[in-house]
Amino acid sequence: xxxxxxSSHISKRFNDDLQELKNHLLMMGGxxxxxxxxxxxxxxxxxxxxxxxxxxxxxxxxxxxxxxxEECTSVLALRQPAAGDLxxxxxxxxxxxxxxxxxxxxxxxxxxxxxxxxxxxxxxxxVEVRHIGQQVQEMIHKALxxxxxxxxxxxxxxxxxxxxxxxxxxxxxxxxxTYMMEDPRSISRVLNIIWALRAxxxxxxxxxxIAEHVIYLVKGQDIRHANLDAIKExxxxxx
Amino acid sequence: xxxxxxSSHISKRFNDDLQELKNHLLMMGGxxxxxxxxxxxxxxxxxxxxxxxxxxxxxxxxxxxxxxxEECTSVLALRQPAAGDLxxxxxxxxxxxxxxxxxxxxxxxxxxxxxxxxxxxxxxxxVEVRHIGQQVQEMIHKALxxxxxxxxxxxxxxxxxxxxxxxxxxxxxxxxxTYMMEDPRSISRVLNIIWALRAxxxxxxxxxxIAEHVIYLVKGQDIRHANLDAIKExxxxxx
Numbered sequence: 071x072x073x074x075x076x077s078s079h080i081s082k083r084f085n086d087d088l089q090e091l092k093n094h095l096l097m098m099g100g101x102x103x104x105x106x107x108x109x110x111x112x113x114x115x116x117x118x119x120x121x122x123x124x125x126x127x128x129x130x131x132x133x134x135x136x137x138x139x140e141e142c143t144s145v146l147a148l149r150q151p152a153a154g155d156l157x158x159x160x161x162x163x164x165x166x167x168x169x170x171x172x173x174x175x176x177x178x179x180x181x182x183x184x185x186x187x188x189x190x191x192x193x194x195x196x197v198e199v200r201h202i203g204q205q206v207q208e209m210i211h212k213a214l215x216x217x218x219x220x221x222x223x224x225x226x227x228x229x230x231x232x233x234x235x236x237x238x239x240x241x242x243x244x245x246x247x248t249y250m251m252e253d254p255r256s257i258s259r260v261l262n263i264i265w266a267l268r269a270x271x272x273x274x275x276x277x278x279x280i281a282e283h284v285i286y287l288v289k290g291q292d293i294r295h296a297n298l299d300a301i302k303e304x305x306x307x308x309x
Numbered sequence: 310x311x312x313x314x315x316s317s318h319i320s321k322r323f324n325d326d327l328q329e330l331k332n333h334l335l336m337m338g339g340x341x342x343x344x345x346x347x348x349x350x351x352x353x354x355x356x357x358x359x360x361x362x363x364x365x366x367x368x369x370x371x372x373x374x375x376x377x378x379e380e381c382t383s384v385l386a387l388r389q390p391a392a393g394d395l396x397x398x399x400x401x402x403x404x405x406x407x408x409x410x411x412x413x414x415x416x417x418x419x420x421x422x423x424x425x426x427x428x429x430x431x432x433x434x435x436v437e438v439r440h441i442g443q444q445v446q447e448m449i450h451k452a453l454x455x456x457x458x459x460x461x462x463x464x465x466x467x468x469x470x471x472x473x474x475x476x477x478x479x480x481x482x483x484x485x486x487t488y489m490m491e492d493p494r495s496i497s498r499v500l501n502i503i504w505a506l507r508a509x510x511x512x513x514x515x516x517x518x519i520a521e522h523v524i525y526l527v528k529g530q531d532i533r534h535a536n537l538d539a540i541k542e543x544x545x546x547x548x
Binding site: 142143146147150152153156157160163164167247250251254255257258261268 | 381382385386389391392395396399402403406486489490493494496497500507
């Protein structure tokens with residue numbers, strides 16, 4: 071083999087590594103997305119069997135995180151990627167932390183579902199949980215799609231959807247607080263719904279973070295802490 | 310210059326880079342620690358001036374995160390660290406995310422302090438906020454100390470302290486819920502205290518994460534998701 075062949079062979083193996091890393095991230099994302107769907111369903115349908123299922127899948131998510139983390143570190147050590155490839159590995163390292171925390175929040179929702187089945191369902195808030203649940207599931211899905219296709223516009227959509235979730239969340243909270251005041255006996259049950267909404271709102275934040283990792287990855291631009299409109303202008307303007 | 314000198318020169322610059330990276334992490338940590346102290350103080354003393362101060366310092370924390378993040382990426386790209394050095398850069402990359410999120414939570418507490426000063430203070434829960442606040446401040450401080458000295462035992466202490474915080478948090482929550490049921494007019498004000506306690510509990514989680522990054526860094530062992538006693542045995546047993 072001459073030198074050129076050796077180097078193209080190495081670079082092929084490197085690309086395979088990166089592709090595999092990305093596939094593993096997307097697989098982990100698929101599992102986490104499912105955890106959120108099932109967590110929300112177990113709560114709104116008072117299905118404790120499904121909730122227990124979510125709780126027992128948590129280990130799988132954690133194992134994914136540890137394995138991908140190790141893969142990233144070993145790609146950094148052995149392949150010493152530069153520029154865009156390096157950004158991709160760093161983006162994956164960060165995205166798995168967000169995915170793992172989404173899994174944690176789904177697990178909390180499943181825990182609340184079990185509590186609500188045992189202690190008696192809350193009188194209000196299920197519509198809101200279902201609705202905000204759908205919104206954040208869609209955000210996770212789009213954020214992962216954006217990662218798969220390096221799609222910056224889709225990633226920006228996710229960042230904007232997070233705003234909409236925050237608005238709905240605040241309005242649901244106000245309603246539930248009013249409800250608790252009107253019927254104090256419901257407080258502890260309604261609080262469980264409030265915790266579930268909080269978990270969903272956090273999931274939205276993490277989905278947004280993942281979308282931001284995509285933008286950083288593609289554009290080399292760090293949009294955390296930046297104003298959304300300014301980003302949109304600069305990213306789409308230069309796209 | 311002969312080859313040996315060149316290489317020792319490069320390795321000196323590399324060590325300087327790593328030391329600087331660590332110093333910047335500790336500087337950021339100092340600022341964040343202060344944010345938590347001031348956030349808690351602004352709430353329990355109903356000091357909205359201090360709360361506004363916390364809120365305006367958030368930008369500084371964000372800037373730290375972005376700069377250190379960039380430093381880490383450039384050390385990875387230019388110096389291509391291996392083994393322990395690589396683990397250190399990865400640990401710093403992760404620790405700054407946790408520090409930034411601690412800053413976010415401190416900011417939320419400051420926001421609640423302003424709300425409570427405007428809407429009227431809550432009738433209960435200040436003792437608990439102060440107390441849990443002290444516990445998590447100490448956790449942050451110890452976690453950063455553990456980073457500074459690569460001290461695994463201290464890091465394990467932080468992980469154990471997180472358990473104690475969770476227990477106190479749960480007991481405080483039960484009391485506040487009982488209180489809201491007894492006096493429904495207090496609900497929305499007591500909820501603000503509940504949010505503050507939640508923020509503190511999250512800060513404890515992040516401090517624990519930072520401590521775990523130290524253990525990973527020193528021992529090359531990933532203790533996330535592992536049982537605390539098993540870790541203690543294996544880490545201290547092999548120390």
